[in-house]
Structures are given as structure tokens and as C-alpha cells.
Amino acid sequence: MPRESTALPSGGFALDRNLPEPLYQQLYERLKDSICSGQLRPGVRLPATRTLAQELQVSRNTVLVAYERLVTEQFATGQVGSGTHVAVRHGEGRREDGATPKVTRLPAPPEEPGRAYRLSGTARLMLQAAPACGERHASPQSAAAQPFVLGVPALDLFPAKLWSRVLSRRAARLPISLAHAQDPLGHWPLRKELAAYLGLARGVSCTAEQVVITSSTRTITHLLARLLLEPGEQVLVENPGFPGARAALLAAGVVPCPVDVDHEGLCVSSGESRYPWARMAVVTPNHQFPTGRRMTEFRRGQLLGWAARSDAWVIEDDYDGEFSSGSPFPPLQRMDASNRVIYLGTLNKALFPALRLAYAVLPPDLVDVVAAAQHFGYGAPPLLEQAAVHDFMADHHFARHIRRMRQAYQERREACVRALHDEFGNLVRVMSPKAGTHLVAGFPPGTDERRLARLSVRSGATVYPLSSYHSAGATPVPALVLGFGSTPPEQAVLGVRRIAAAFERSARAMD
Incomplete structure (x- = not known):
């Protein structure tokens, strides 16, 4: 049975005794407006008449008359023993707390200058940056249902019951002082x-x-750009690269400057010559997104030398760091002798996205200024989740989970590669190293990768054209990015079949 509504505090439904309308009429109008606007959803139980009368300091008859009118006009239903509930009206579906929520869409920048209200320059920058994310925001249900969704870990293997126990114990032991x-x-x-x-x-x-x-990592990138750069200053970013980082920079009022990535990583000398005034670089050196390439030791030295000469900063995003294969080079942060590198990592992909916990390692001189910015403008994430993650790590559950995920991701990648080979043979070439939670599959020259991606999505396989991560929107080789982290082996086979069917349709359309 739905819980009694908590949306009717006396402050929100204060009745004015100086108005000519009777009190029951005022209460009826307030309740009806809340129902019609959707604030009170179908099925929600209204407060008991005695409870609401006490809160509003009116007689119980006042509440009874308002409720009876709502029932008469079919805005509510009443039954002895079960209370009064908001009615399910024609065309509305009853939605319990566990039902699928609506997906919030990022707003588009206003097209017409004549708005009824004025926005700040910061607000306009954020609206302009939103489309630069270049991501599809799927609900958790659709993400679990479709293969190859990018950026979603193996939630089917997450130890949810263990996490629930850790979280519950921590909640019970959280000191009141915190x-x-x-x-x-x-x-x-x-x-x-x-x-x-x-x-x-x-x-x-x-x-x-x-x-x-x-x-x-997007939040801390935005914060660092605002703290360390002036509006309009340039930042070197990888091309292809992570759209979320570019969007965070744009929203901070700085200018992302694309620099090509080759088999050695970011082309530092090219970036330095094209953008001599750049004062920051954002890179994924250990597992470049989306190519998966690892920056060579020579290029790492070049990047650190550029930062020292240019009085610039390097944001090192250790993307998919826990799931890299082989023996990685030391992080840029460890090689840095000038305290110019800020190291970023996230627990959202290592554990689950809704956790919303990431971290940065700052040079000592930046700690105080970031602390001030966090205190006054950003704030730390919820304490309970932080404390629970500490317990999860301290009790070695995190290390065991990471080891298990590494093995699972290797198996899922192999299943994905096998399925591609079985369906396409030599037509498709896997272009990314054996690491991480996604791969890049190259298709024959002349393939319209964007059309192929659209047709694949319609068929039920969520894939991404590699060109969508390039600033110029074109790639030397047509390719798709497939996230296999949340895709079990059997689902990978089905997903690749859907891509193959989409490939045939796309090829026929081009004939």
C-alpha cells in the first residue's frame, strides 16, 4: 500500500483566514492544483483527516469536506479503512517508487535572444557545453537490456548483497559528530x-x-579549469577523445584545442606548435579513450617538458586504469618533477555508476585552493557512501572485486572478438589493445559508420561511431566503438548478429 504523502506540510498548505473563500475551498483548490500538476502522483495516499486538520489548525470537518469534493470530482478515491488516495485518471499510469523514472534530457541552448529572463554568462556556457558531451543517456533498464553500452561496468557481477551489508553496518555505526x-x-x-x-x-x-x-572526473576537471585558467585560455585535448572532458572545459569558459593521437599517444610537438599559448592538457595516457593506445615513455617525457616550459598543467585521467593489461608505465604524476600533474581516477566504473565517487591527487600547493573551492562552491559527496567505500576497501572486498572484474572483462572481450570474427570474418578488424571495457572495430573502407551505428541501435545493439569522438567528425578508417563491460558472452553474440544485420541493410542502401 502506498505510504501516506509527506508532501503536505502545514507551511506549504497554509490557509488564509482573511480571504473570502471558505477554508475547505482553499484546501480543495490547493490539493486539486497539486494533483493536476503531477506533484501528487496517482496512488499517493493523502494524510489522514485528523492529521491534516491538526497540522493546518482547522476542524476535521474542513478537511472532510475538501476530501469529499475531490472524491466527487474523481480527483481522489476514498475507502473506509484504507484512506483517501489520489485517483488514477484517464491516460495516466500508476507509478510506484520502484518504477522506471523519466530520463532527464539536457536542455538545448536558447535559439531566440528575446527570453523572458536573463542568463549569466556561466549558464550560457553550460548550455552550450551540454551537446558536446555527445553521449546517449539511457535508463538503467535499457542499458542492461542492450549489448555494447559504453561506460557501464559488469553490474550483473557486482556483489550487491555484500555492498548492502557493508552500507547498513556503516550507517548504524556512523558517529553523530560526522x-x-x-x-x-x-x-x-x-x-x-x-x-x-x-x-x-x-x-x-x-x-x-x-x-x-x-x-x-568531469566535475573535478571543470573545477580545476576554473581555478587554474583564465576564461578563454587554451587546453590541449586528445583527438579523438572523451567528449565529457571537452564539455567540462567548455562549461568552465576555456577553449579545448584538439591534438591528434597516433600510435605513441598525444602528438605533443604538434600541439605545442599549433597552440603555443595553451596552459593545460587533459590526457588519458595509460589507456587512451577511445583508441585504447598507451602513451609511450618518450611522449610522456615530451608532455612533462612542455608543462614545465609553458607553466602549464597536465590533468592525467587514468581511464579504465584498474582494467589495463600488461605492465604499464609509471603514471605521469610519478614522473613529474615540477608538480604540474593532477591525477584523476573514478570508483564509478570500478564499482557502479550511481555511486558518484571519484578522486584526484593534487600537487601539494593546490590542496588549499581546491579545499576552498569545494567548501564554498562544490561540496564533498555524501559522507555515508564515502565511509562505506572505505570499509569496502579496508576489508579487501574492493581488491577481490577488481581481480574478478579483470578476468570477467577479458572473457567478455574475447567473446566479443570471436563473435565479430564469426559474423564478419576478415571484413572487420579489432583496432584496440586487449584492455579496458571497450574495443574499436574497424570496418571496410566506404562503410558509412554513422548510418551503421544508427541501424544497429534500432536493431537493439548500442554502438558508437568512432568519428563522434573526433573534433572534425571524420576518421581514416570507418569504425565502431563497442562497450563490452556490461555485455555477457551470450549477449555479445546476439549483439554482433544485430550489427551484422544492420551492416547488410546499410550496404544495400548504398548500392
Whole structure:
């Protein structure tokens, strides 16, 4: 049975005794407006008449008359013993708390200058940056149903029951002293745990004081661009590269400048000559997105030399770092002798996206300014989740989960590659290394990769044209990006068959 509505506090439904309308009429109008606007959803139970009368300081008869009119006009239903509920009206479906929510769409920039209200320059920048994300936002249900969705980990293998126990125990033991205030840089025990983990598992050289907890790598990229650069300054970004990083930079008022990526990684000398005034670079050196290439030691040295000469900053996003294969080079942060590198990582892909926890390792001189920005403008993520992740890591559940995921992702990648070979033979070539949670599949010259991606999505396989990650919108070889992290082997076979069917349709349309 639906719970009693908590949406009717006395402050929100205050009745004015100085108006000519009777109190029951005022209450009826308020309730009806809330029902018609959707604030009170179908099936929601209205407060008991005695409870609401006490809150509003009116007689119970006033509430009874308002409720009876709502029932008479079919805005509500009433039954002895079960209370009064908002009616399910024609064309509306009853929605319980567990039902699929509507997907929030990012707004488009206003096309006409004559708006009824004025926006700040920051707001306009954010609206303009939203389309640059270049991502499809699917509901969790559709993401689980379709193969090859990018950026979604193996949620089917996540130890949800174990996580629930850890979270429940932490909630029961959370000190009351932490309930009203927290460090703007994040939960101190988690920062210590992350510093130890990053030193052992990722080769990062840092202390806990240098670690800051944030909600996503995109959020911290936006914050750092605002703190370290002036509006209009240039930032080197990889081409192809992660659209979310470009959008965060655009929203911060700086200019992302695309620099080509080859088999050695970011072409540093090209970026330096084309954009001599750039003062920041955002890179994914260990597992470049989306190509999967690893930046060579020579290029890493070039990048660090450029940063030192140009008084510039390097944001090192360790994308898919936990799931890289082979022996990686030391992180840029460890090689940096000038304290110009800021290392980023995320727990959202390692555990689950809705966790909304990421981290950055700052040069010591930046800790205070980032702490001030977090305190006044951004804030740390929720404390309970931070404390639970600390327990999850301290009890070694995190390390075991990462080991299990590495094995699972290797198996899922192999299944995806096998399925591509079985369906396409030599027509398709896997272009990315054996690492991470996605791969790049190259198709024959002349293939319209954007049409192929659209047809594949309609067939039920969510794939992405490689050109969508290029600033110029074109690639030397037609290719699709397939995320296999959330795609079990049997689903990969079905998904590749759908791509093959879409490929045949696309080829026929071009004949």
C-alpha cells in the first residue's frame, strides 16, 4: 500500500483566514492544483483527516469536506479503512517508487535572444557545453537490456548483497559528530585508504593530504579549469577523445584545442606548435579513450617538458586504469618533477555508476585552493557512501572485486572478438589493445559508420561511431566503438548478429 504523502506540510498548505473563500475551498483548490500538476502522483495516499486538520489548525470537518469534493470530482478515491488516495485518471499510469523514472534530457541552448529572463554568462556556457558531451543517456533498464553500452561496468557481477551489508553496518555505526560537518576534501579515512591503494596498485606517489574526493572526473576537471585558467585560455585535448572532458572545459569558459593521437599517444610537438599559448592538457595516457593506445615513455617525457616550459598543467585521467593489461608505465604524476600533474581516477566504473565517487591527487600547493573551492562552491559527496567505500576497501572486498572484474572483462572481450570474427570474418578488424571495457572495430573502407551505428541501435545493439569522438567528425578508417563491460558472452553474440544485420541493410542502401 502506498505510504501516506509527506508532501503536505502545514507551511506549504497554509490557509488564509482573511480571504473570502471558505477554508475547505482553499484546501480543495490547493490539493486539486497539486494533483493536476503531477506533484501528487496517482496512488499517493493523502494524510489522514485528523492529521491534516491538526497540522493546518482547522476542524476535521474542513478537511472532510475538501476530501469529499475531490472524491466527487474523481480527483481522489476514498475507502473506509484504507484512506483517501489520489485517483488514477484517464491516460495516466500508476507509478510506484520502484518504477522506471523519466530520463532527464539536457536542455538545448536558447535559439531566440528575446527570453523572458536573463542568463549569466556561466549558464550560457553550460548550455552550450551540454551537446558536446555527445553521449546517449539511457535508463538503467535499457542499458542492461542492450549489448555494447559504453561506460557501464559488469553490474550483473557486482556483489550487491555484500555492498548492502557493508552500507547498513556503516550507517548504524556512523558517529553523530560526522552527521553535521565534513572535510570539503572528503572523508579522511577514505582518503588514507585511497592513497595507500594508489601507491600499491597504480604507482602514484602521494600522501592522504593530497587526495580529494569528488563526484566525477568531469566535475573535478571543470573545477580545476576554473581555478587554474583564465576564461578563454587554451587546453590541449586528445583527438579523438572523451567528449565529457571537452564539455567540462567548455562549461568552465576555456577553449579545448584538439591534438591528434597516433600510435605513441598525444602528438605533443604538434600541439605545442599549433597552440603555443595553451596552459593545460587533459590526457588519458595509460589507456587512451577511445583508441585504447598507451602513451609511450618518450611522449610522456615530451608532455612533462612542455608543462614545465609553458607553466602549464597536465590533468592525467587514468581511464579504465584498474582494467589495463600488461605492465604499464609509471603514471605521469610519478614522473613529474615540477608538480604540474593532477591525477584523476573514478570508483564509478570500478564499482557502479550511481555511486558518484571519484578522486584526484593534487600537487601539494593546490590542496588549499581546491579545499576552498569545494567548501564554498562544490561540496564533498555524501559522507555515508564515502565511509562505506572505505570499509569496502579496508576489508579487501574492493581488491577481490577488481581481480574478478579483470578476468570477467577479458572473457567478455574475447567473446566479443570471436563473435565479430564469426559474423564478419576478415571484413572487420579489432583496432584496440586487449584492455579496458571497450574495443574499436574497424570496418571496410566506404562503410558509412554513422548510418551503421544508427541501424544497429534500432536493431537493439548500442554502438558508437568512432568519428563522434573526433573534433572534425571524420576518421581514416570507418569504425565502431563497442562497450563490452556490461555485455555477457551470450549477449555479445546476439549483439554482433544485430550489427551484422544492420551492416547488410546499410550496404544495400548504398548500392
